[in-house]
Amino acid sequence: MRKRGYHHGNLRAALIDAALKLIEEKGPTGFTLSEAAKQAGVTPAAVYRHFKGREDLIASAALQGYVMFGELMEYAAEGKTGLDAFETSGRAYLAFARKYPGHYIAMFESGISVNHSPELAHASGQALGQLEKAARLLTEHMPADKRPPASMVAAHIWAMSHGVVELFARGSPGTKSPFPPEDLLESGIGIYMRGLGLIPPDE
Template sequence: MPKKRGYHHGNLREALIDAALGLIEQKGPQGFSLSEAAKDAGVTPAAVYRHFQGREDLLTEIARQGFEIFADLMEYAFDKGQPSALASFEATGRAYLAFARKYPGHYQAMFEAGLSLQSDPQLAKAAERATGILEQAAERLMAQLPADRRPPPQMVSAHIWAMSHGVVELYARGAPGSRAPFPADDLLETGIGIYLRGLGLLPPDS
């Protein structure tokens, strides 16, 4: 049975978000009801509507918070004094795995709830900030290539995002290592290495 999460000092909104996050981790973003979130927060179902129009509105807020946290992690990885553009780019990729592990409820709301990012202006803005940081890292790295061999940074960042997402979904969720003989971090690092070597940004293996 989930632990009942009461709220204090009238902070009902955050208590409902906290309760919903716990339920998402247990049942997935489509597997819980507003009534369950209210029960875990220690309030009546009617109280939910003081802050959220419905379950999708609650999920949208959780996803927005998730993208903000995600962007903060990637920004830190990008700006924390990496020795090179390559190291900075690889660090933003690793931040994806770190986020998915530490914030599974937010991650699922962002990517598995079926939300349209354009349905809410604040959600769209937070998502654009996150993608923008990875694009900045890609642009800085692609600047090392001749102009005629330089793919668009948006394409490169999309490729790395897709690779990171795939590693998370296939190998970093549930019981890590149970479906692959290699740790998720190693899979992502070698995958990024192969990709960048194909672009000519890394020397070939000896």
């Protein structure tokens, strides 16, 4: 039986799609290149025309994810400032993790360094840059001696978002969220912002 023919770069995309499905099913270390090739309908040797190995294939899936993620974060925060920008970005983070679990795992749970390639490092930086932009806008009116670095604020919000996703938004075995993940994240962001004096306390 002849293998399916691929043209115009479709084989590379088909292999990434196959890897994403396998990552969802078996985790980033639970599948082989041969399995990815079989799912894409090609011989294992064909994989090496586009990827150096499994790690390179997963890194390409992560790159695709970071590009999508960065665009989503930019769209979510567009036209918004302050707490609204962070809350919509947080909701977008949760939505991405739910809708694209294969990409999310490749990006954050595969052990692949964002410095695997210049392209991956750039895409990762662009995504975090959206949060840093919101942080700069939010803190620019604070006195210089009391203003936290925008990168620190962005990293805190990213860590909070990631924690809610990992513990409560992706159905981790044995865990049950006491509140909707979106509410947990938004209230956490609000408490953090009030702690910095960036928004007034609730009356």
